[in-house]
Amino acid sequence: MTKWAGRSAAEIAAAVRDGRATPREVVAEHLARIERLDGHVGAFRTVRAEAALAEADEVAARGDLAVLPLAGVPVAVKDNLAVRGESSRVGSAATPDTPAAGDHVTVARLRAAGAVVVGLTNVPELCVFGTTEGVHGITRNPWDPSRNAGGSSGGSAAAVAAGMVPLALGNDGMGSLRIPAANCGLVTVKPGHGVVPAGIGEGDWFGMSENGPLATTVEDARLMLSVLAGTEAESGREASPRTIAVSVRSPLAGVGVSRPYAAATRDAARLLAGAGHRVRRAEPPYPVSLGVTALRHWTAGTAVDAAGIDPRLLTRRTRVHAALGRRFLKGVRADTRREELRRRMEPFFAEYDALLTPALARRSPQAGPWHERGWLRNVLADTLYSPMTPPWNLAGWPAMAVPFGTLPSGAPCAVQLVGRPGAEADLLDLAEQIERLRPWPRTADLPPGS
Secondary structure, eight states: OOSSTTSOHHHHHHHHHHTSSOHHHHHHHHHHHHHHHHHHHOOEEEEOHHHHHHHHHHHHTOTTGGGOTTTTOEEEEETTSOOBTSOOOTTOSSSOOOOBSSOOHHHHHHHHTTOEEEEEEOOSGGGOSSSOEETTEEOEETTEEEEEOOSSSHHHHHHHHTTSOSEEEEEESSSTTHHHHHHHTOEEEEOOTTSSOOOOTTTHHHHTOEEEEEESSHHHHHHHHHHHHTOOOOOOOOOOOOEEEEOOSOSSTTOOOOHHHHHHHHHHHHHHHHTTOEEEEOOOOOOTTHHHHHHHHHHHHHHHHHTTSOGGGSOHHHHHHHHHHHHHHHHHHTOOHHHHHHHHHHHHHHHOSEEEEESOSSOOOBSSOGGGSOHHHHHHHHHHHOOSSHHHHHHTOOEEEEEEEEOTTSSEEEEEEEESTTOHHHHHHHHHHHHHHSOOOOSOOOOTTO
16 A cells, blocks of 8 residues: 555645655655556656656755645646656647756746656647547546546646646646546636736637646645745635525536536535525526637637647647637637626626536546547537536636536536636635535545556
8 A cells, every 4th residue: 555645735745844754755656656557547648757756856855845835746747838858749749849948937836846747748639629638648537437537637637536646737728627627526726817827838828728736635726726826825714604606507508517517516505505605596697609709719729829830740620620710810819708708797796706517517528539530529529518617718717626426427526616806715715615514535446457
């Protein structure tokens, strides 16, 4: 039985600071788990075994070890963020295999806090789609390996859910943190615009993409978010009574929410009401044009990221997505509909402190070579299972995925919490209350020999 794999980041960091563990032994144990499990899960594009052990020794020698918030904690990084000395392939054969000269600012902040980067995680090509697979392999949900882990931070989520790392860094442009977190039973926060440095791709998808944590506990998510944001970590606070709106309606016309996700949301609403919050059924004023706005921004963001890349080396679904986006680029850059969406939502969030919704509409698609399938089939699959997340990227407001209950398959179910700008700490407080009242299993129990 392992000693540190499966422990929370907060537990590991405390043990390293107190001298009960060394960074090397913690990192070595997690590397051994990666070697044993990742052939089955497919979370990592590359593992930095030797470099990670050397960096663990460097952390152990630091004079400030006793105060590092992430002392000796192994972390994984999504393969669209620069890690010094490693290439960022962004899930594609079309990108150069050129080592980065320096770390992305978020990676630098994690390292400054004492974390050790053990590897870069798999993503769909150019981080476009809501499933993670491609030339670097298929990433499976550790709780249900017949299903995809989700995307685009699917490798990061699978690595944490399998206990290969306690924390991972991902990002979210249309749900790319919340979708795989919901599939894999994790906590994540998509912060509001400007809270954490972005610098994702060639334009942050017009400011919609945000970097954030993937964790098994709210405490760990809070801790990592504070490091990424460059703020002091707050201890957990008791969630004061809030007025919470509950909606199980899909924001996208014609897309329904399956019974397990709707039931989980209603059950979470009853839990929060029993904890003293004012919980009411209320429908956000989603515009009818939301689906078109989301599609225009989604494809146009890909067109920007694909500029300068040889299209012949891209998969067909990515080529089609980028080609469609090029037609929308001029209009998206001049588009006022995101500001109109914020204006529509402001009165709603003046009345309600938070919104509770399903995190997904249904479970993720089957694990398989989605990158070999057509563009329309991919877009329909993504839209039908994950319609709940895009509005909050368009608005630039904070949103979380929080595990809640299980699906009939036994895999995790999840709800989404949304707040007005600056509400990250309040959402974390609500999530921590849910965690305390309805704890979730933290790490998937993968079969022996897998």
